[in-house]
Amino acid sequence: MDGTNESTQGNFILLGFSDRPHLERILFVVILIAYLLTLVGNTTIILVSRLDPHLHTPMYFFLTHLSFLDLSFTTSSIPQLLYNLNGHDKTISYTGCAIQLFLFLGLGGSECFLLAAMAYDRYVAVCHPLRYPILMNQKLCLHMTAGSWLLGGVDGLMQSGVTLSFPYCHPREINHFFCEAPSLVRLACTDTMIFEFFMYVCCVLMLLIPVSFILASYGLILITVLRMHSAAARKKTFATCSSHLAVVGVFYGTIIFIYMRPKSYRSVAHDKIVSAFYTIFTPVLNPLIYSLRNSEVKGALRKCMDQCAALSHD
Numbered sequence: 001m002d003g004t005n006e007s008t009q010g011n012f013i014l015l016g017f018s019d020r021p022h023l024e025r026i027l028f029v030v031i032l033i034a035y036l037l038t039l040v041g042n043t044t045i046i047l048v049s050r051l052d053p054h055l056h057t058p059m060y061f062f063l064t065h066l067s068f069l070d071l072s073f074t075t076s077s078i079p080q081l082l083y084n085l086n087g088h089d090k091t092i093s094y095t096g097c098a099i100q101l102f103l104f105l106g107l108g109g110s111e112c113f114l115l116a117a118m119a120y121d122r123y124v125a126v127c128h129p130l131r132y133p134i135l136m137n138q139k140l141c142l143h144m145t146a147g148s149w150l151l152g153g154v155d156g157l158m159q160s161g162v163t164l165s166f167p168y169c170h171p172r173e174i175n176h177f178f179c180e181a182p183s184l185v186r187l188a189c190t191d192t193m194i195f196e197f198f199m200y201v202c203c204v205l206m207l208l209i210p211v212s213f214i215l216a217s218y219g220l221i222l223i224t225v226l227r228m229h230s231a232a233a234r235k236k237t238f239a240t241c242s243s244h245l246a247v248v249g250v251f252y253g254t255i256i257f258i259y260m261r262p263k264s265y266r267s268v269a270h271d272k273i274v275s276a277f278y279t280i281f282t283p284v285l286n287p288l289i290y291s292l293r294n295s296e297v298k299g300a301l302r303k304c305m306d307q308c309a310a311l312s313h314d
Contacts, residue, residue, distance in 0.1 A: 011091040011092060011093050011094065011172070012091065012092050012093075012094065012097050012172045012173075012174050013090050013091055013172060013173045013174065014080070014081075014084055014090050014092055014174050014177055014178065014179075015090065015173055015174060015175045015176070016081065016084050016090065016176070016177035017085070017177065017272070024085050025085075028082060028085040028086055031078065031081060031082060031085070031280055032082060034280050034281060035074065035078045035079075035082070035280070037284045038070065038074050038283040038284050039071065041284060041286075041288065042067035042070050042071045042287050043067075043071070044287065044301070045063060045067040045287045045290065045297070046067050046068060047304075048297065048300045048301055048304055049061075049063060049064045049067075049300075050064065052300040052303065052304070054296065054300065055297075055300055058121050058136040058141045059118070059121055059122075059125070061141050062114060062117060062121060062141070062144075062145065063118075063290060065114060065145050065148075066111065066115070066118070066247075066286065067286070067287065069110055069111045069114065070111075070282075070283035070287075071283070072103065072107050073103075073104070073107040073108065073111065073279070073283060074279060074280065074283040076100055076103035076104050076107065077100060077104060077177070077178035077279055078279070080092060080096070080178065081177045081178065084177070092179065097164075097174075097179040097184075098160065098164050100178055100179045101156075101160040101163060101164065101179045101180075101181065101184070102156045102157065102160040103156070104156075104178065104180070105152075105155060105156035105159050105160055105181065106153045106155065106156025106160075107152060107156070108152070108156075108255070109151060109152030109155040109156060109206050110148045110149050110151070110152025110153070111148075111152070111251065112206050112207060112210045112252075112255075113147065113148035113151050113152060113210055114145065114148040115210065115214065115244075115247065115248050115251065115252075116210035116213045117144040117145065117147075117148060119213065119214040119217040119218065119244065119248070120144075120213070120217055121136055122218075122221060122244060123217040123218075123220055124136050125240075126221045126224050126225065126237055126241070127220055127221065127224045155202060158202075159181060159199060159202060160181070162195055162198070163181050163184050163185060163195075166184075166185070166187075166188035166189070166190055166192065166195075167188065167189045167190060168184075168187045168188060168189065169187055169188070169189040172187060173187075174187065176271070176272060176275070177272065177275075177276070178275075178279070180271075180275065181199065182199075182258075182271075185199075207252065207255060207256055210252075211248075211252055211256075214248055218241065218245065221237070221241060225237050225238065243290050246289050247285075247286050247289055247290075250285060251278065251282060254274050254277055254278035254282065255278060258271055258274055258275060258278075
């Protein structure tokens with residue numbers, strides 16, 4: 001096994017969907033369309049949230065960062081996947097794999113904490129509406145957002161650093177469409193049991209703690225809503241919170257399915273499908289969920305389109 005310890009030399013091979021070569025052209029077109037929709041949808045949310053003064057609130061401040069996270073998250077893996085699907089070259093350099101792994105873990109971790117921050121924002125808005133401007137001040141929003149980015153970055157740096165420190169066996173074939181930590185660990189030529197336990201603990205901290213915080217926030221919101229006497233107020237509150245709950249359900253559901261299942265229940269084929277869902281399609285769904293179910297966003301979009309139409313006629 002000469003050369004197995006040269007962990008920082010040579011390229012990796014991303015097998016991706018090469019077991020179904022007859023589908024690669026179709027997948028290329030579908031994924032390209034999904035990626036373009038992600039770029040357009042999330043960029044639109046960012047621009048509308050920044051351009052419309054009525055959306056300069058903590059809720060849309062967090063939403064802007066969520067859209068930017070989705071843009072960065074999907075861009076960390078999809079261009080490489082499209083390149084691999086479009087030709088016979090399935091390789092990725094060691095450096096490219098390291099960058100992809102760090103961005104994927106770091107951005108994913110940041111989104112976990114940002115969604116928890118958004119749940120707290122909704123809790124304050126519903127349960128303490130009179131104190132909302134004081135409690136959710138600009139300084140707190142900046143600290144919560146910066147904390148989300150920082151915690152995600154630290155987690156990504158730690159996990160990617162340890163994952164890439166292992167010696168890898170040849171051939172370096174990653175049975176996935178991007179450099180994912182569990183797939184890389186399977187290539188290690190050494191015992192990884194301790195690291196897998198460490199990675200599981202990190203998943204508990206990065207997933208279950210924010211999820212618990214979100215569930216507690218929405219539990220208190222539900223109690224407050226049930227005490228409201230006005231049906232219109234209840235309907236408005238549910239409409240505002242349902243968008244965030246839908247995003248939370250899709251994001252956390254797929255991540256927990258991938259990283260927190262027992263080993264005996266894991267399947268590479270299932271992992272690829274679920275990973276494709278939260279890497280490719282979830283960033284497409286998020287702007288649709290927030291725009292279709294949010295009257296304020298739809299109103300801001302209509303205003304921007306009317307202004308653009310007026311300028312084009314001048």
